[in-house]
Amino acid sequence: MLTLLGLAGLIFLFYLSFFWVSTEIRQGIAQRIFYVHVPAAWTAFLAFGISALCSGVYLWLRDDRLDRAAMAAAEGGLVFATIMLTTGPLWGKIAWGTYWTWEPRLTLTLLLWFIYLGYFMVRSSTEDPEKGKRFAAVVAIVGALDIPFIHLSVIWFRSLHPEPVVVKPEGPSLPGDMLTTLFTGLAVFTVLFLGLFLFRYALEGLRAEADLRARRSAA
Amino acid sequence: MSLYLRQIGAIVRKDLLLELRSRERMTSMAAFAVLAGVLFSFSIDTATVRPQDVAAGLVWMTLVFGGLLGVGRTFHLEAQDGAFQGVLTSPAPKDAVFLAKTFANFVMLYLVSLLVLAVFALFFGLDVGQNLRWVVFVLGLGSLGFVALGTLFAAVATGTSMGETLLPVLVFPLLVPMVVYGVGSTDRLIAGRPLAEVEGNIRMLGAFALAAVAAGAALFRFVVED
Amino acid sequence: MRAIKILSTLGVVLLALSALSAVGLAQEMENLPQASDLARQSLRPYWHVFAAYTIAIVLIGGWAVSIARRLRAVEERLLD
Amino acid sequence: MSTVQAETARAVDSGHRESAVLEARGLVREYGPVVAVDGIDLSLDAGEFLTIFGPNGAGKSSLLGMLGGAMRPSRGTVRIRGAELSYSDVGWRNRVGILSHRGFLYARLTAEENLRFYGRLFGLSDLDERVSARLDRVGLSDRAGFQVRHLSHGMRQRLALARALLHDPDVVLLDEPYTGLDPSAAQVLRTVLEELRDGERTVVMVTHDLRQGLQLATRVAIQVAGRFAWERSAEAIDTNGFESVYHRVVERT
Numbered sequence: 001m002l003t004l005l006g007l008a009g010l011i012f013l014f015y016l017s018f019f020w021v022s023t024e025i026r027q028g029i030a031q032r033i034f035y036v037h038v039p040a041a042w043t044a045f046l047a048f049g050i051s052a053l054c055s056g057v058y059l060w061l062r063d064d065r066l067d068r069a070a071m072a073a074a075e076g077g078l079v080f081a082t083i084m085l086t087t088g089p090l091w092g093k094i095a096w097g098t099y100w101t102w103e104p105r106l107t108l109t110l111l112l113w114f115i116y117l118g119y120f121m122v123r124s125s126t127e128d129p130e131k132g133k134r135f136a137a138v139v140a141i142v143g144a145l146d147i148p149f150i151h152l153s154v155i156w157f158r159s160l161h162p163e164p165v166v167v168k169p170e171g172p173s174l175p176g177d178m179l180t181t182l183f184t185g186l187a188v189f190t191v192l193f194l195g196l197f198l199f200r201y202a203l204e205g206l207r208a209e210a211d212l213r214a215r216r217s218a219a
Numbered sequence: 220m221s222l223y224l225r226q227i228g229a230i231v232r233k234d235l236l237l238e239l240r241s242r243e244r245m246t247s248m249a250a251f252a253v254l255a256g257v258l259f260s261f262s263i264d265t266a267t268v269r270p271q272d273v274a275a276g277l278v279w280m281t282l283v284f285g286g287l288l289g290v291g292r293t294f295h296l297e298a299q300d301g302a303f304q305g306v307l308t309s310p311a312p313k314d315a316v317f318l319a320k321t322f323a324n325f326v327m328l329y330l331v332s333l334l335v336l337a338v339f340a341l342f343f344g345l346d347v348g349q350n351l352r353w354v355v356f357v358l359g360l361g362s363l364g365f366v367a368l369g370t371l372f373a374a375v376a377t378g379t380s381m382g383e384t385l386l387p388v389l390v391f392p393l394l395v396p397m398v399v400y401g402v403g404s405t406d407r408l409i410a411g412r413p414l415a416e417v418e419g420n421i422r423m424l425g426a427f428a429l430a431a432v433a434a435g436a437a438l439f440r441f442v443v444e445d
Numbered sequence: 446m447r448a449i450k451i452l453s454t455l456g457v458v459l460l461a462l463s464a465l466s467a468v469g470l471a472q473e474m475e476n477l478p479q480a481s482d483l484a485r486q487s488l489r490p491y492w493h494v495f496a497a498y499t500i501a502i503v504l505i506g507g508w509a510v511s512i513a514r515r516l517r518a519v520e521e522r523l524l525d
Numbered sequence: 526m527s528t529v530q531a532e533t534a535r536a537v538d539s540g541h542r543e544s545a546v547l548e549a550r551g552l553v554r555e556y557g558p559v560v561a562v563d564g565i566d567l568s569l570d571a572g573e574f575l576t577i578f579g580p581n582g583a584g585k586s587s588l589l590g591m592l593g594g595a596m597r598p599s600r601g602t603v604r605i606r607g608a609e610l611s612y613s614d615v616g617w618r619n620r621v622g623i624l625s626h627r628g629f630l631y632a633r634l635t636a637e638e639n640l641r642f643y644g645r646l647f648g649l650s651d652l653d654e655r656v657s658a659r660l661d662r663v664g665l666s667d668r669a670g671f672q673v674r675h676l677s678h679g680m681r682q683r684l685a686l687a688r689a690l691l692h693d694p695d696v697v698l699l700d701e702p703y704t705g706l707d708p709s710a711a712q713v714l715r716t717v718l719e720e721l722r723d724g725e726r727t728v729v730m731v732t733h734d735l736r737q738g739l740q741l742a743t744r745v746a747i748q749v750a751g752r753f754a755w756e757r758s759a760e761a762i763d764t765n766g767f768e769s770v771y772h773r774v775v776e777r778t
Contacts, residue, residue: 032494086500090500107395114391115389115392118389118392121385125381125385126380128557129556130555134441135379138442139389142368142371142393143393146396149396149426156400157403192505203519206519206523207519210519210522215560225645229645236638299632300629305630309618310618311646440613444612
């Protein structure tokens with residue numbers, strides 16, 4: 001249900017961002033990337049947040065459902081972070097004249113992407129699934145603890161080596177129609193993520209059940 | 220409490236004694252450090268770049284890569300004859316085991332990092348003289364942070380079928396802040412800038428090392444549990 | 446089984462949407478001032494916007510489709 | 526099948542006593558889809574010596590791992606003298622000694638250093654006397670200063686035995702201790718185990734060697750597919766006919 005809502009929302013977002021919203025004067029048409037880029041970033045952070053939180057509680061309570069939620073969220077986070085990381089440079093090339101800059105949020109997302117790549121590599125390379133779950137949870141938690149350090153250090157890093165002036169994407173006051181489009185985007189991406197996340201979570205539940213049945217019939 | 224410290228002491232003593240007798244890890248790390256110094260010397264075109272300007276970054280990269288070489292093998296030696304199982308089934312708390320292994324690794328890596336500094340000072344003609352004490356201190360904080368994360372994730376990597384090859388993937392993204400703070404402060408200290416300029420960097424480096432040690436001590440038991 | 450249908454539909458529709466964004470792109474291009482040289486020069490932003498939206502859609506749709514496929518595999522296992 | 530299960534159930538019931546030193550209830554250990562231990566109950570008194578036989582992959586080592594606190598059970602509880610143990614329980618590890626076919630020894634430490642190291646981990650106070658007494662007991666006094674890598678396999682195994690018993694555990698768990706032992710080392714092991722049994726310790730041994738396993742046991746179990754398929758007190762066992770009993774049980778289950 002949530003997913004269908006998200007789908008409808010996405011079409012609506014498309015309509016808004018392509019046909020409705022006025023073009024930002026300074027950056028021109030490219031600014032429309034904004035409406036997928038920022039929501040994707042927000043959703044990725046939300047997903048990684050959920051993942052780290054569930055991982056932490058998993059180590060405490062050892063409830064498999066928490067691990068499944070952590071993994072489902074991590075997978076979604078990886079998808080949305082990939083969107084953020086690919087749309088960012090597309091926009092950056094036009095707005096800043098370069099595909100990549102060590103902009104703090106971009107850098108943080110890139111590193112998080114790698115941390116969660118490690119999360120899945122750890123999971124898939126352990127023979128004992130229980131061990132994989134614990135290892136992955138440890139990766140997620142340490143990753144989350146590292147976020148403030150990464151963020152501060154990248155800001156620091158840039159202050160040492162000043163980049164060409166970066167156009168701050170969010171002006172303090174966005175015109176109303178842009179704001180509406182942006183918030184639609186945020187809502188749509190969040191809803192889409194939550195919908196797919198629930199499916200992904202249910203999938204893991206079914207998988208566990210299938211494993212359980214296989215175990216029973218073997219015994 | 221004193222039992223806790225005695226247990227830590229026993230493991231540290233055992234690790235260092237083993238290293239002293241086998242010299243496996245120190246030798247490979249030290250050889251790596253010197254050879255990296257040589258290779259880096261040839262990788263810099265002195266016509267365009269002053270070696271002193273990039274030396275700090277190279278020192279830290281050598282430290283990170285060389286450290287990975289040694290720290291990654293922390294639990295390999297233990298695994299022979301299942302000895303680590305003996306440690307884990309002993310009454311020593313898991314956080315004590317982690318702190319001890321980290322400390323032993325720290326001693327080794329710190330020695331190597333001082334060697335790295337000496338090698339680069341020699342090959343790159345660095346003049347560390349006036350801030351030597353602080354450079355040495357910064358390298359110590361860096362080694363500590365690195366070793367804490369390295370030991371935790373070496374235990375993770377050893378438990379997987381991929382083994383050590385997984386270690387860089389896990390550790391490098393987490394090490395970015397350490398490298399930024401470390402290079403930032405070393406760079407300026409070597410250039411003879413006043414200490415006040417890098418105080419913030421050093422403080423963050425210390426916070427990073429502390430957080431890494433604390434996180435490792437708290438999470439290690441979930442990694443070695445069977 | 447319903448879940449699979451929903452997800453597959455979602456995936457397919459999303460992929461179809463990427464075609465739609467091409468239409469959106471075309472629409473926008475028609476609004477361009479007709480100074481042909483200038484227009485060609487400033488075509489690049491349009492291309493980038495198009496690529497960005499397509500990437501977003503393809504990735505989300507791909508995720509949905511992959512969940513659907515895995516769901517089907519698990520349900521087959523459960524039915525056995 | 527059904528008679529075997531009934532017998533097992535009776536044996537378990539009669540084995541349940543409040544005074545039990547080592548007691549396990551409903552122990553289960555799963556590795557993802559694999560069930561290594563599938564609901565094992567056992568209850569052992571002081572002076573009891575349980576030998577567990579079983580084919581490879583029956584989950585014997587997992588069972589020992591859980592009893593010794595090396596492995597967290599998926600479900601079920603372990604008690605020592607009535608006190609329920611949790612995986613993170615430090616006191617548990619003081620009461621249990623574990624000897625596996627691997628020695629848990631450091632090859633580049635000397636025999637004495639190995640014992641001292643473990644002694645410190647266990648917080649033992651009278652290390653000097655204890656270490657030399659144990660080395661003497663397993664006949665390694667003259668090798669105390671030798672690095673373990675220079676010792677023969679039999680000597681290592683004897684040293685491992687000394688290590689496992691260094692802290693005088695109430696419960697001793699042995700995983701294939703006879704593997705690769707020369708006759709004289711096997712003799713030392715047998716004598717020490719006999720002393721343990723007669724000294725009111727509780728011993729659980731897992732082995733493939735039917736003859737050695739029966740020699741000291743007071744109780745015998747055959748574990749198949751994660752369960753005790755067969756369990757008897759040792760007096761009720763005809764030693765000569767046991768091999769055929771074993772094969773019958775393993776094949777039937």
